[in-house]
Structures are given as C-alpha cells and as structure tokens.
Amino acid sequence: MNPDCLWLLLAPPALGFLVNGLMGRRLPASITAAVALAAVGLPLAVALGFLLEMTAAPPEARVVATSLYTWLSDGDFQVRVGLLLDPLAMVMSLVVLGIGFLIHIYSVGYMEGDVGYRRFFAYMNLFVFFMLLLVLADNLVLTFCGWEGVGLCSYLLIGFWHERKSACDAGRKAFIVNRVGDFGFILGILLTITAFQTVDYGELAEIAATAPGDASPIIALMVLLIFMGAMGKSAQFPLHVWLPDAMEGPTPVSALIHGATMVNAGVYLMCRLSPLLNRCPEVLLVIAVLGLVTALYAALAALGQRDLKRILAYSTISQIGFMFVAVGSGMYALGIFHLVTHGIFKGLLFLAAGAVIHTLGGEQDLGRMGGLFREIPAVAVAFLAGLLALAGVFPLAGFFSKDAILWGGFQRFGASFWIVSLSGALLTALYCGKLFGVFFGPRRDEGPPHRPGALLIWPPAVLALGALIAGVLGLPMFAQDTLLSRFLGFASPAVASGQGHELEVIMTVFQGMVIPAFLAASAYLFVRRRRRMEELERAFPRAAAFLADGFGLDKLNALLLATPLRGAARFSARIIDNRIIDGAVNGVGWAAMRAGRLLALLQTGELRHYALSILAGAVALLGAALYAAGIF
Amino acid sequence: MTLYHFLGLGLLLFAIGAAGFVIRNNAVVLLLCIEIMLNAVNLILASFARYLYGAEGQIFIFIIMTVAAAEAAVGLGIVIALHRGHGTLAMNRIKDLKG
Amino acid sequence: METAIFWGLSFCAVAAALAVVFLRQAVNGVMSLLALMLVMAGLYLLLGAQLVALFQLIVYAGAVLVLFVLVVMLLNLERKPARPLLYPGKPAVASLLALCGAGFAAILRWAPPPGGGPMGGAVKPAPPIEQLAIDLFTERLLIFELTSVLLLAAAVGAIVMSRKAGDLS
Numbered sequence: 001m002n003p004d005c006l007w008l009l010l011a012p013p014a015l016g017f018l019v020n021g022l023m024g025r026r027l028p029a030s031i032t033a034a035v036a037l038a039a040v041g042l043p044l045a046v047a048l049g050f051l052l053e054m055t056a057a058p059p060e061a062r063v064v065a066t067s068l069y070t071w072l073s074d075g076d077f078q079v080r081v082g083l084l085l086d087p088l089a090m091v092m093s094l095v096v097l098g099i100g101f102l103i104h105i106y107s108v109g110y111m112e113g114d115v116g117y118r119r120f121f122a123y124m125n126l127f128v129f130f131m132l133l134l135v136l137a138d139n140l141v142l143t144f145c146g147w148e149g150v151g152l153c154s155y156l157l158i159g160f161w162h163e164r165k166s167a168c169d170a171g172r173k174a175f176i177v178n179r180v181g182d183f184g185f186i187l188g189i190l191l192t193i194t195a196f197q198t199v200d201y202g203e204l205a206e207i208a209a210t211a212p213g214d215a216s217p218i219i220a221l222m223v224l225l226i227f228m229g230a231m232g233k234s235a236q237f238p239l240h241v242w243l244p245d246a247m248e249g250p251t252p253v254s255a256l257i258h259g260a261t262m263v264n265a266g267v268y269l270m271c272r273l274s275p276l277l278n279r280c281p282e283v284l285l286v287i288a289v290l291g292l293v294t295a296l297y298a299a300l301a302a303l304g305q306r307d308l309k310r311i312l313a314y315s316t317i318s319q320i321g322f323m324f325v326a327v328g329s330g331m332y333a334l335g336i337f338h339l340v341t342h343g344i345f346k347g348l349l350f351l352a353a354g355a356v357i358h359t360l361g362g363e364q365d366l367g368r369m370g371g372l373f374r375e376i377p378a379v380a381v382a383f384l385a386g387l388l389a390l391a392g393v394f395p396l397a398g399f400f401s402k403d404a405i406l407w408g409g410f411q412r413f414g415a416s417f418w419i420v421s422l423s424g425a426l427l428t429a430l431y432c433g434k435l436f437g438v439f440f441g442p443r444r445d446e447g448p449p450h451r452p453g454a455l456l457i458w459p460p461a462v463l464a465l466g467a468l469i470a471g472v473l474g475l476p477m478f479a480q481d482t483l484l485s486r487f488l489g490f491a492s493p494a495v496a497s498g499q500g501h502e503l504e505v506i507m508t509v510f511q512g513m514v515i516p517a518f519l520a521a522s523a524y525l526f527v528r529r530r531r532r533m534e535e536l537e538r539a540f541p542r543a544a545a546f547l548a549d550g551f552g553l554d555k556l557n558a559l560l561l562a563t564p565l566r567g568a569a570r571f572s573a574r575i576i577d578n579r580i581i582d583g584a585v586n587g588v589g590w591a592a593m594r595a596g597r598l599l600a601l602l603q604t605g606e607l608r609h610y611a612l613s614i615l616a617g618a619v620a621l622l623g624a625a626l627y628a629a630g631i632f
Numbered sequence: 633m634t635l636y637h638f639l640g641l642g643l644l645l646f647a648i649g650a651a652g653f654v655i656r657n658n659a660v661v662l663l664l665c666i667e668i669m670l671n672a673v674n675l676i677l678a679s680f681a682r683y684l685y686g687a688e689g690q691i692f693i694f695i696i697m698t699v700a701a702a703e704a705a706v707g708l709g710i711v712i713a714l715h716r717g718h719g720t721l722a723m724n725r726i727k728d729l730k731g
Numbered sequence: 732m733e734t735a736i737f738w739g740l741s742f743c744a745v746a747a748a749l750a751v752v753f754l755r756q757a758v759n760g761v762m763s764l765l766a767l768m769l770v771m772a773g774l775y776l777l778l779g780a781q782l783v784a785l786f787q788l789i790v791y792a793g794a795v796l797v798l799f800v801l802v803v804m805l806l807n808l809e810r811k812p813a814r815p816l817l818y819p820g821k822p823a824v825a826s827l828l829a830l831c832g833a834g835f836a837a838i839l840r841w842a843p844p845p846g847g848g849p850m851g852g853a854v855k856p857a858p859p860i861e862q863l864a865i866d867l868f869t870e871r872l873l874i875f876e877l878t879s880v881l882l883l884a885a886a887v888g889a890i891v892m893s894r895k896a897g898d899l900s
Contacts (some may be wrong), residue, residue, distance in 0.1 A: 660761075
C-alpha cells in the first residue's frame with residue numbers, strides 16, 4: 001500500500017469539478033457526463049485496489065497515511081494537510097464512491113435535457129471531493145474543511161433549481177441549520193487546540209489513552225461540542241429540520257445526501273473520535289438518548305407524510321438516529337455497519353423513487369400513486385427490496401444491522417431502552433408498509449406513464465443486489481466480532497456481558513417475527529383498506545397535519561427564533577440605522593458642505609488676489625524669521 | 633561696492649517684478665514679471681557666492697535658470713491655452729477659479 | 732571704476748524693469764526684458780561669475796525671450812489692450828517710482844563702510860570653472876539629473892497645454 005497514491009483518491013473529483021465547472025459550456029453533454037463518471041470511477045478503482053491490499057495485510061498494518069504539507073504552524077501546534085486511510089476511512093470511502101458512482105450513472109439519465117446539466121455534474125463531483133476530504137483527513141481542521149465544503153455543495157445542490165423559490169429557501173435552510181451545528185464544531189476544535197495543542201486524530205487518541213482522570217470533563221465537553229456539529233450534519237433532533245426540505249433538490253441529490261455522503265458525516269466523525277468517546281460514558285448516554293428520540297420522532301413524522309420523498313427523508317433521520325444509538329452504546333462498528341446498509345438501501349429507495357416520479361411525470365404526492373407494479377416491475381421490485389431492507393426483514397441487510405443495534409442498546413442501557421427502540425423499529429415497518437400502496441391496488445394517476453430508461457433502472461437494481469447481500473458483513477450473528485467489526489477493529493468500552501446468548505437469540509427471533517408482521521399488517525391496511533385509512537386521516541385533520549409538519553417544529557422555530565430576531569432587525573434598521581447612523585453621516589456631510597460654502601467666498605477667481613496673498617504670506621514668514629533671529 | 637549694494641539692487645528689482653505682477657492685466661506681461669523676480673533672486677545668489685560662500689551660489693543659479701526655462705515653456709503653453717479658451721489674456725476677465 | 736560701472740548698470744536694470752511693468756504693448760515689454768537680461772549679464776561679470784553671465788545670454792536672451800516673442804507674435808497681441816493696468820495708472824507709476832527712489836536712497840544711506848562686518852566683507856576669490864564643473868557633476872549630480880527630468884516634464888507639459896483639445900498630433 002503506497003501512501004503516495006492516496007492523493008489519487010482525491011484528485012479526480014476535484015479535476016472533474018474544474019473541467020466541468022470551467023469548460024463545461026464548450027463540452028457536449030456526453031463528454032460532461034463521461035468526465036463526471038470518470039472523476040468518481042477512477043478513485044473507486046483506486047479505493048478497491050487499496051481494499052484488496054488492506055484485507056491481505058495484518059490488522060496492525062492496515063493504516064496508510066501521508067502528509068502532503070504543513071498548513072499552519074505555531075510552535076508545537078501544527079495543522080498538516082495529511083491523509084489517513086485506515087479501515088474506517090476505507091469503508092466510508094467505499095460507501096461514498098461506490099454508491100456515489102451508481103448515483104452518477106443514474107444522474108446521466110435522470111438529468112438528461114436539463115439546462116443545468118454541466119453545473120449539476122460539476123457540483124456532484126465537488127460534493128464527492130469534499131466528502132472524501134472529510135473522510136480521509138487525518139486531523140479535525142482538515143475534516144472541518146471537507147465538512148464545510150459538503151455543506152456548501154448541499155446548499156448548491158438543494159437549491160439547484162434556483163428558479164423555484166422553495167428550492168432556494170430549502171438550500172438556505174440547510175445551510176443555516178448546519179451553521180448552528182458547525183458553531184459547536186468550531187468551538188469544539190478550538191477547545192481541542194487550547195486544551196491539547198493538537199488536532200491530529202492519532203495524537204488525540206494517544207491523549208485519550210494517557211490523559212489523567214481530571215482531563216475527562218474537558219474531553220467530554222469537547223466531544224459534546226463536536227457532537228453538536230454532527231447533529232447538524234447528520235440531521236439529529238432538533239437540528240434535523242433542514243433535511244425534509246432538502247427534497248427540493250433533484251432526486252439523485254437526495255440519494256447522494258442521504259445514502260452516500262452528507263448525513264453519514266456525523267456518524268463517521270463520532271466513530272473517528274471513539275477513543276475520546278470511550279472516556280466519557282455520560283456523553284455516550286447523551287448521544288444514545290438523542291439518537292433514540294430522533295429515531296422515534298422521525299419515524300412518527302414519516303408516518304404522517306403525504307409526499308413520497310419526504311417519507312424517505314424522515315426515514316433517513318430516523319435511521320441515522322439508530323446509528324447514533326449504536327454509537328452511543330459504544331458499538332462503533334455497528335454504527336458503521338448500519339451506515340453501510342442504510343447507505344445502500346436508502347440510495348436504492350431514492351433512486352427508485354426518482355424513477356417512480358419520472359414515470360408519473362413529476363408527481364410526488366402519495367395520494368396519486370397506486371398500482372404501479374405492472375407498469376414498472378423492475379423498479380417496483382428494487383423499491384420493495386429496499387423497503388424490506390429498511391424495515392429489517394430477514395435476510396436483507398437492514399435485518400442484521402438493526403437487530404444488532406437493538407441488542408446493543410439492550411445490553412448497555414437495559415430493557416426500557418430496548419422497548420423504545422423496538423417501537424421505533426416497528427414504526428419503521430409501519431411507514432414502509434404505507435409505501436406498498438404505491439405499487440399495489442388500483443391505479444390512481446392519469447395519463448400514460450413515462451417508462452424510465454435503462455439508466456434509471458440499472459443503478460437501483462445493482463443497489464438492490466447490495467441490499468440483499470450486505471448483511472454478510474454482519475456475520476456471524478450473535479458474535480462480538482463480525483466480519484466488519486474485525487476489519488474496523490474499534491476499541492469499545494467494556495461491556496458487562498452478564499446476559500447470555502440465549503436471550504439474544506430469543507430476542508432476535510422475536511424481532512424477526514414481529515417486524516415482518518407489522519410490515520404485513522401495515523401493507524395490508526394501506527393497499528387493501530387504503531380508502532379507509534385516508535378517511536381516517538381526513539377525520540383527524542389536525543393530528544395528521546401535526547405529524548406531517550414534523551410536530552410543528554418549523555413553526556416553533558419561527559416563533560422562538562425568527563420572530564424576536566425579525567423584531568430586532570426591524571428596530572435596528574428603522575431606528576438605529578435610519579435615524580442614528582444615517583443622521584450622523586448626513587449631518588457630517590451637511591456640516592462639511594456648509595463650511596465649504598463659507599470658505600468658497602475666499603476664492604475670488606482674481607489672480608492678483610492669490611498673488612498678493614502669497615506675497616503677504618512670504619513677507620510675514622520672513623518677518624517672523626527675522627524676528628526670531630533677533631534682528632528686530 | 634559691497635554685498636550690501638547688490639542685495640539692495642536685487643531687492644529693488646524683486647519689488648518691481650512683484651508690483652508688476654499685481655498691477656498688470658496681460659498674462660504675457662505677468663510671465664515677464666515673474667522672470668524679473670527670478671533674475672533678482674539670481675543676482676542675490678551670485679552676490680552671496682561672490683562675497684560669502686564660493687561656488688555653490690552659482691550652481692543654484694544654474695538650477696534656477698533651468699527652472700525658469702521650464703516655467704517659461706509651461707507658462708507660455710498655459711497662455712496659449714487661455715487665449716484659445718477665453719479669447720482674451722486680460723486677467724480680470726478670467727475667473728475660472730471663483731468658488 | 733567698478734563702483735561707477737555698478738551704479739550705471741543698476742540704473743539701467745531698474746529702468747528696464749520699470750519699462751517691463753509700464754509699457755503697454757507686450758512686445759515692448761519683452762524687448763525691455765531683453766535689455767534687463769543683458770544688464771544682468773554685465774552685473775554677473777562684475778561679480779566674477781563669467782559662466783553665469785554666459786548662460787544668462789544663451790539661455791535667457793537666446794532661448795527664453797525668443798520663445799516669448801514667438802508667443803506674442805502667435806497670439807497677435809499688437810492691438811491696443813483694453814485695460815493694461817488693473818489699478819489707476821498714475822498713482823501706480825508714481826508710487827512705484829517713489830519706491831525705487833526710496834530704495835536707492837536707502838542703499839546709499841545705510842551703506843556700510845568697506846571691509847566692516849559681513850555686509851561690507853572682503854571679496855572671495857572667484858571659483859575657477861573647473862571647480863564649478865566638479866561641484867556640479869559630483870556633489871550636485873542628483874539635482875542636476877533631476878533638472879533634466881523637470882525639463883522633460885515641462886516640454887511634455889507645454890505641448891499638452893498648448894494643443895487643441897482632442898488633437899493628438
């Protein structure tokens with residue numbers, strides 16, 4: 001494994017962005033697409049090469065690191081632009097590049113004929129570049145650069161159709177909400193720098209291992225602040241409000257944000273800081289509880305959505321919540337496992353949803369979807385596979401990861417925690433069942449369907465295959481070191497292993513039966529009794545709207561934050577700016593003008609007046625000099 | 633004949649030039665008056681060189697002569713421009729600087 | 732002998748200067764200034780500054796005044812100017828003449844005795860021309876070079892000032 005080749009992972013997307021961004025106007029669409037695909041395909045090949053070498057190497061030799069140059073240097077404190085490819089970064093890179101590559105292929109078909117074709121691919125490549133930078137950085141500051149870059153790209157892509165005001169608003173909302181989280185992240189980085197004089201992950205891990213006990217509160221505060229950033233980027237309650245609105249972007253963008261890149265960043269960062277997290281169990285508890293709240297809340301909100309993509313968006317929030325539950329339980333490998341499986345089936349769901357929306361000519365309202373199985377069977381099969389994986393039905397990918405997370409939470413936090421998280425999983429099954437109505441039952445759309453082309457079918461099909469087999473990574477079941485966790489090699493906090501295997505097996509079997517049962521019941525209700533369900537929804541309009549608005553959190557934000565801010569802004573604009581500042585500025589101008597008018601009287605325009613005044617001045621100076629010399 | 637005499641003569645010539653600059657109306661004559669003043673200064677410098685300081689006064693004179701030549705060239709250019717712009721050289725009619 | 736020459740040249744200089752100030756026609760003024768320049772050259776010779784006298788003739792009489800004559804010709808200023816003086820003529824003439832008389836009287840009245848004090852100090856030996864050249868091209872070289880820049884700027888400036896607006900030839 002040659003560290004000098006690491007930059008090969010980063011350079012192609014950046015180059016692709018430059019080529020498409022700077023010269024795209026002159027290139028035909030086919031070349032734009034080819035450049036964009038190559039920009040993601042090449043590093044994918046490089047990453048696969050690294051993976052082969054890495055699996056062959058012994059566990060302790062699985063780290064490739066290189067330092068490109070020193071960015072900042074202040075005495076002992078240094079920030080290097082350094083890349084670090086360890087198993088964690090490897091898995092993340094593969095998720096980003098693998099799913100990202102399929103999304104790029106899909107976009108070639110999906111965005112065909114759009115005016116912003118080349119702009120779209122330029123942004124997509126930039127997005128992948130920043131995400132890779134985030135993942136491969138070997139220190140917090142460089143990660144933050146990638147972090148902000150991803151935020152920028154999400155803004156650009158969510159607001160991609162910038163003629164639509166709602167798209168612009170959604171882009172701004174994503175940016176601003178992320179800013180709130182990043183505020184914490186920056187504070188966390190600054191605290192790290194002041195407390196430990198380093199931002200390097202390796203050195204931080206050493207510090208976590210060797211620091212004396214009284215350093216624990218500082219570490220806890222630091223991690224908590226950085227977790228605030230992770231909450232913003234990974235859309236955790238209450239900083240999740242941007243994600244449902246982010247559906248304004250083109251569907252491949254949603255797939256990229258949800259499946260491959262952005263929302264995973266927070267989970268990745270927490271895993272990256274696992275040596276520090278292990279020292280502060282209280283923070284782990286906070287993370288787990290917040291993750292659980294988010295999982296439950298978002299699953300409930302998903303149930304109330306009427307828009308196909310918004311259901312998926314809330315489901316993403318909910319699933320990321322499960323990932324944080326895993327992280328908070330100290331099972332970092334499990335969090336990453338769920339991240340991988342979720343990346344696959346959520347990417348799949350979005351791509352397939354894009355194909356469905358394309359078939360219906362841009363219709364996103366669930367109420368107008370139904371019976372599409374016969375029209376687009378390939379897409380429907382892929383979508384249903386994704387739904388089953390999301391709900392966690394054996395033997396699809398989601399079953400393994402979710403089961404392990406539930407067990408991990410039970411082991412660490414006890415039965416009540418398990419019950420709540422299980423209800424979250426059951427709610428997941430419920431809203432998955434709701435989506436079955438799209439494909440079965442009577443047709444609800446009018447007009448002939450636009451059948452999607454091959455480019456819209458194959459990427460989800462490949463991902464569906466992935467959703468079927470990704471569970472292999474979690475084998476063997478009921479064991480601490482699965483395939484993936486052995487590869488990742490995380491150090492977890494010690495777990496009291498009091499409960500035996502039998503309980504775990506019993507719970508797995510229980511969940512494996514209850515979840516499909518809920519899914520089947522829900523699917524039955526939403527396919528066969530769909531009209532009844534809709535009548536039910538109409539009977540309680542306020543409750544339905546409450547769910548659909550995500551518990552009215554946006555309104556709460558507007559009331560608590562926007563209204564006072566707007567008042568203050570108005571006061572500052574009308575009183576402070578208009579009266580005081582403008583008054584002062586205009587007053588100065590007025591006074592200067594008056595003084596100028598007065599002084600202008602001295603300017604007669606007569607040359608001899610000027611000459612005489614010069615002469616008088618010279619005589620006066622001469623007289624003063626002679627007087628000073630004592631001549632008279 | 634002493635330094636005193638030359639200084640007196642220089643002062644007198646300077647006074648005549650300055651007075652002429654104030655009382656005459658024609659732009660060309662104003663330039664001539666400036667030349668008188670410059671020459672008066674030159675005379676004073678030459679006499680200082682002669683009676684007190686040696687060579688340096690003469691070098692100053694050369695420099696002043698150069699400045700005078702440059703001043704005459706630019707000044708006459710201005711006179712031509714004035715004449716073209718105002719159709720007259722009477723300074724009491726040219727008051728572009730009035731505020 | 733030198734004293735007599737000084738007085739003669741002084742009267743000529745003052746008379747020429749007064750003529751510049753009081754003659755109506757600009758061209759007459761220019762000619763009077765020419766006379767003043769010649770007289771000044773004589774005064775420089777009297778002060779032992781032969782080189783300055785020479786330059787006075789070449790630069791002033793030869794170049795600058797020719798330029799004046801040329802401009803007066805060019806602008807066709809022969810016709811009678813409407814108002815040559817800005818102040819009533821006779822009082823001005825009288826007061827200026829009175830000033831001159833007072834000046835000469837003052838020079839005579841307070842003339843110090845020869846050899847007494849700085850004002851009546853002894854004559855220094857006139858510097859040889861080599862000394863001037865060495866001074867000018869070694870110690871004062873920077874000033875000398877700066878004057879060349881000044882002349883260049885003046886030449887360009889004069890051209891810019893006197894051409895018609897928008898005429899780039």
